[in-house]
Amino acid sequence: MSTHAQAHTPVPDAGDAMPSYYEIMETAVRELLVEKELIGAGEIRQMLEVMDTRTPALGSKIVARAWVDPEFRTRLLANGRATLEELGIDFFENTQLIVLENTDKVHNLVVCTLCSCYPREILGLPPDWYKMKPYRARAVKEPRAVLAEFGTVIPDDVEIRVSDSTSMIRFLVLPERPEGTENFTEEQLAALVTRDAMIGVVKASAPGKEKSR
Amino acid sequence: MTPTENLVKRLPTEMGGLDAGPLQRVEHEYAPWEKRCHALANVLDIHKIVNTEEKRRGIAALGSEMVEKLTYYQRWIVAFANILFEKRILAPEELARKMNEVAARHSATSKC
Amino acid sequence: MTMMEKSRAIESVWPDIVKAEGAEPSFQAGDEIKISMRFPVGHYRVPTYIRGKHGRVEAVVEPAAINNEDEGFGRNAGVKRHYYRIAIPLCELWPGYAGAKNDGLRIEVFETWLERS
Numbered sequence: 001m002s003t004h005a006q007a008h009t010p011v012p013d014a015g016d017a018m019p020s021y022y023e024i025m026e027t028a029v030r031e032l033l034v035e036k037e038l039i040g041a042g043e044i045r046q047m048l049e050v051m052d053t054r055t056p057a058l059g060s061k062i063v064a065r066a067w068v069d070p071e072f073r074t075r076l077l078a079n080g081r082a083t084l085e086e087l088g089i090d091f092f093e094n095t096q097l098i099v100l101e102n103t104d105k106v107h108n109l110v111v112c113t114l115c116s117c118y119p120r121e122i123l124g125l126p127p128d129w130y131k132m133k134p135y136r137a138r139a140v141k142e143p144r145a146v147l148a149e150f151g152t153v154i155p156d157d158v159e160i161r162v163s164d165s166t167s168m169i170r171f172l173v174l175p176e177r178p179e180g181t182e183n184f185t186e187e188q189l190a191a192l193v194t195r196d197a198m199i200g201v202v203k204a205s206a207p208g209k210e211k212s213r
Numbered sequence: 214m215t216p217t218e219n220l221v222k223r224l225p226t227e228m229g230g231l232d233a234g235p236l237q238r239v240e241h242e243y244a245p246w247e248k249r250c251h252a253l254a255n256v257l258d259i260h261k262i263v264n265t266e267e268k269r270r271g272i273a274a275l276g277s278e279m280v281e282k283l284t285y286y287q288r289w290i291v292a293f294a295n296i297l298f299e300k301r302i303l304a305p306e307e308l309a310r311k312m313n314e315v316a317a318r319h320s321a322t323s324k325c
Numbered sequence: 326m327t328m329m330e331k332s333r334a335i336e337s338v339w340p341d342i343v344k345a346e347g348a349e350p351s352f353q354a355g356d357e358i359k360i361s362m363r364f365p366v367g368h369y370r371v372p373t374y375i376r377g378k379h380g381r382v383e384a385v386v387e388p389a390a391i392n393n394e395d396e397g398f399g400r401n402a403g404v405k406r407h408y409y410r411i412a413i414p415l416c417e418l419w420p421g422y423a424g425a426k427n428d429g430l431r432i433e434v435f436e437t438w439l440e441r442s
Contacts, residue, residue, distance in 0.1 A: 018316070018319050018320070019246065019315075019316075019319060020246075022246070022286070022287045022290050022291075023244075023246040024312050024315045024316050025290050025291070025294060025308075025312060026246050026249060026250050026253065026286075026290045027246070027315045028308055028311035028312040028314075028315050029253070029290065029293060029294060029297070029303070029308065030249065030253055031311060031315070032303055032307065032308065032311055033262075033302075033303075036302075038260065038262055038302065039256050039257070039260060039262075043256050044249055044252045044253060044256060047252035047255050047256055048248055048249065048252045051248065051251065051252060051255075092255060092258070092259070093258065093259070093265075094390065096386070098410075113227060113228050113229030113230075113372050113374075114224075114226065114227055114228075114229070114269070114370065114372060115226060115269050115272075116285075125243060125248075125251065127239075127240040128237075128239045128240050128241060128285075129236055129237055129238050129239055129240065131285060132237055132239075133228050133231065133233050134233040134234055134235060134236045134237055135236055136228035136229065137228045137229065137230060137231040137232070137233035138233055138236075140229050140230060140374065140415075140418070140430060141229070141230050141374075141415075141418075141419055142423070142424070143415075143424065143428065144423075144424045144425075144428075146236065149235060149236045150236075156424075156425045157425070158425075159425065159427040159428060159429065160415075160424065160425065160427075160428040160429075161428075161429055161430075161431055162415075162428075162429075162430050162431070163430075163431045163432070164229065164372065164430060164431070164432045165433075166370045166371070166372070166432055166433050166434070167370065167386070167390075167393060167408050167433035167435075168390065168393075168408075169386065169408075169410075169433055221364075221366060222364045222373070223373050224368075224369070227372055227373065229372045229373075229374045230372075230373075230374040230418075230419070261401065264396055264399070264401065266368075266370075266393050266394075266396035266397040267396070267397055267398070267399055269368070269397060270367065270368040270397035270398065273367075273368065274367070300399075
C-alpha cells in the first residue's frame with residue numbers, strides 16, 4: 001500500500017507554486033461540473049464548511065454526555081443516528097451509526113478492510129494509518145497484536161470484537177469511563193476521550209494523562 | 214486454476230488478512246485540494262451523479278499499480294474522471310483542455 | 326415485541342396484506358448462517374476472507390436497502406433486501422488464531438450472500 005504519508009508534504013493553496021497534476025485535475029473537474037450546472041457554484045465551499053465542523057472534539061462531547069447521562073447513553077446505543085440528529089448533528093444519505101459500548105468484558109475496535117469507511121460525520125477525516133495496509137490487513141486477523149502496537153493490552157478474558165465496515169453503517173466506539181472521574185464535568189471528561197479511543201485502538205486517558213489524540 | 218485469476222477475484226483495494234508489517238503511525242495535514250476532493254465526492258453523492266459505491270468500484274478499477282502508487286485522494290480524482298467519462302458527463306478532451314487552462318493560470322502568474 | 330410477534334399482530338388485523346418481495350427479512354437474530362462462496366468480478370462488498378465461513382446473525386439491519394454491489398455500477402433501484410450484522414469467531418476465520426477464543430468479527434452482509442447453515 002502507498003507510503004504517501006511519508007513522501008507527502010502538505011502544500012499550501014496559495015502563491016506561485018504550480019499545483020500538482022492531481023490538484024489541477026480536481027480543479028478542472030469541479031469547474032466543468034459547475035459550468036454544466038450539475039453542481040452549484042457554492043456547493044463545494046458549503047460542504048467544506050460542514051466538514052470543518054466535524055472533528056474528534058464532537059465525538060468526545062458525545063462520549064462525555066453518554067458517560068454522565070444514562071438515559072442518553074441508552075438511546076445512543078439503541079439508535080446512534082436518531083439520537084444525534086436530535087442534537088442537530090446531521091448525517092449524509094442513508095448512513096447509520098452504531099455506537100459500540102466497551103465494557104470490562106468486551107473491547108471493540110473498528111476497521112474498513114475494503115476501503116476506508118469511518119464515522120466522518122462525527123470524527124471528521126480519518127488518520128492516514130487507518131487507511132493504510134498494515135492496519136486494514138491486520139486488525140481483523142490479529143487485533144491484539146495491533147492494539148499492542150498502540151500500547152493497548154487487553155486481557156484474554158476480555159472479548160475483542162472487530163467491526164469491519166462494509167455497508168451504510170458507521171461505528172463509534174464508546175470507551176469505558178476512566179476510574180477517578182466521578183466528579184468531573186462533561187468538559188473535563190471530554191478531554192480524556194481521544195480520536196483513537198473512539199476508533200477503539202486505545203482506551204480513554206486516565207485523569208492527569210490527557211493525550212492530544 | 215490459472216495464476217492470474219487471483220488478480221480478478223480479489224480487488225486490489227481489499228486488504229483484510231493480507232500479510233503486512235508494523236503499523237505506520239503516520240498522519241498528515243490534509244492539503245486544501247484534498248479536502249476539496251472529499252467535498253466533491255460528498256456533493257457528487259448527494260446529487261447522485263456519482264454515488265459512493267461507484268467511487269469505490271472506480272478506485273478498484275484503477276488496477277493494482279495505480280492503487281499502490283497513487284495517494285488516497287489522487288486515486289479519488291482519477292477515478293472520478295474515469296467514471297464521469299463513462300457516464301458521458303465529461304469527455305476526455307474537454308477535461309484535458311480544461312486542465313491546460315487551469316495550469317496556464319499558474320504559469321501566467323508565476324514569477325520567472 | 327419481536328419481529329415475528331409484530332408480523333403476527335399485523336397479520337391478524339390485516340390478514341389480506343401481502344408484502345413486497347424482500348420486505349420481510351429472511352433471517353433473524355440468532356440464525357446460524359454460512360457466507361456464500363462466489364467471486365463477483367469488478368465489485369463486491371463481501372471480503373474474500375469471510376467467504377464460505379460460518380457465523381451467526383447478531384441483528385437484522387433495518388430498513389431493507391439496495392444491494393450495494395449493484396450500486397457500484399450505478400443501479401439505484403430494484404428489490405430491496407436486508408443487511409445483517411453477522412458474528413464470526415476469529416478462530417473460524419484464521420487457522421491457528423492466537424488470541425482469545427471469544428474474539429470475533431462483526432460485519433454487515435447483504436441477504437443474497439447468506440445461506441442457512
